[in-house]
Amino acid sequence: MTDAGAPSTLRSDARRNVDRIRVAAAEVFADRGLSAPLEDVAAAAKVSKATIFNRFGGRAGLVDAVIDDVAAKELLEIIGHARTISDARGRVRAYVGALRDLQYRSPAVNGVLLRQVPGSEALMDLCREGEAFHAELVAQGRAAGVLADEVTAGDLHALTVDGALALEHGGRPPRADYDRRTGFILDGICRPG
Template identity: 40%
Template structure:
């Protein structure tokens, strides 16, 4: 690829990252093109579609946010580690509307974004299994429940305010196994 084409791609990626951070994944492509100093046609030529651009630009950012949530896991027990992970994901969702849209699977056919989502659920599933093994998490909880929890939290975050914390607390209380 020519040097000018590579520069265009990098300018598009930088402009898209800024636009998505400001306006979410629905940021107008014309705005991104204007910021990058290219035509919208150049974006389509280089990335194929809006989804292709989002996948190319946002996946790395989302993976960093997920890594932050994983790094924030704390606690002495499997239950504490599981709940700290869920709350750290919630914090990341509330702090970054673009990450919130990603984990809500708004762009379900973007392979790189899907990989980030799948990793978020997979890591949570590992924590769930540990909590189930020590008897603190309901035996009937499944990875799909965590996926839906992340999606539900995205909807609560989108409503604004801090209600999402209460909603996650209620959900986690429902997942906790109580002694008979």
């Protein structure tokens, strides 16, 4: 990223451009995902695509600048909420259900889960945090006898990626069908109880 990280050093018109780009990127990415064309962000911000590159260095820098608003806050809230649930079964069910709900509502979250912008340090940090939580959740679930012994953190990660791919490339099914399938996933990984 060039000078977008230090807005106080920018001329007022350049500072306004940076602010407009951030707002436009957050809106476009939230609505259409992290792979939305930068031309669309530029058009929404009423700047040239070159201005995005000059101020943010490209897609990765732009994603770094807006990831909190389009994905990180909600993903981290889901993890934080799951950690407050003392019952292991409730924790697994709440986390998987909330994550799948967020995936259904947020194309940007699916872009994070699919690591669509590997050059974004903030995105990759978020992925690592999610993977660490998956390992924690699976270890706790297996220790409590809630999850089948065969379930691994990699399996949980793969299920989230599978959901992201289906939503990204297959479209959004009716909500009732999607929720029913979430139940199938939970019934498949959790032991009866």
